[in-house]
Amino acid sequence: MEEQLIQVLKRHQLRLTSIRKEVLALFLERQEALSQHDLEEALGEVDRITLYRTLRSFEEKGLIHRAIDGTEKLRFALCQGLCTAHTHQDDHAHFHCEQCSRTLCLEETQLPELNSPPGYKINQTHLILQGICADCQMQQA
Ligand SMILES: [Zn+2]
Ligand SMILES: [Zn+2]
Ligand SMILES: [Zn+2]
Known part of the structure; x- marks a missing residue:
């Protein structure tokens, strides 16, 4: 695990700090989008500003992306390896x-190919699906 963390941070040109390692470990473990609040809860004692900056640098370096989900919470999710600094390629729902x-x-x-209206330049498209996840459906059954 430790080795993996170091490699991922290096690949994205991020210096190793303990908070970066901890935050990355959580994203790898949980495999779901996490808000700053989720991370604060999981990490316990953590400086909010440091955490905020950690998320910003992860986003800038192509490690995490905004998981726009139609709620007012800002959540981030791990990118799948194609993303680099300033070039995210997270074209999924x-x-x-x-x-x-x-x-x-x-x-x-x-994301589906969409025809943009004449004269418009589209920079980002978000596809949000809402419903009941597989885990929750299993629990109901
Ligand atoms: Zn995503
Ligand atoms: Zn990305
Ligand atoms: Zn669920």
């Missing part, structure tokens, strides 16, 4: 579970 409130990347669900 995000799923938000109405029951457990988790947000997940749907890597297999690609």
Whole structure:
């Protein structure tokens, strides 16, 4: 694990700090989108500003992306390796579970090609799916 953390941080040109390692470990472990609040809860004693800066630098370096999920919470999710500094390629949908409130990347669900209206330049497209996640459906069954 430690080795993996170091490699990922290096690949994204991020200096090793303990907070960066801890935050990255959480993203790898949880495999879901996390808000700053989620991270604060998981990490316990943590300086909010340091955490905020950590998330910003991860985003800048192509390590995490914003998982826009239709809620007012800003969540981030781990990128799948194609992203580099300033060039994110996270063209997949995000799923938000109405029951457990988790947000997940749907890597297999690609964004559809859309015709943009004449004269408009589209920089970003977000596809949000909402419903009940597989885990929650299993619990109901
Ligand atoms: Zn990305
Ligand atoms: Zn759920
Ligand atoms: Zn995502």
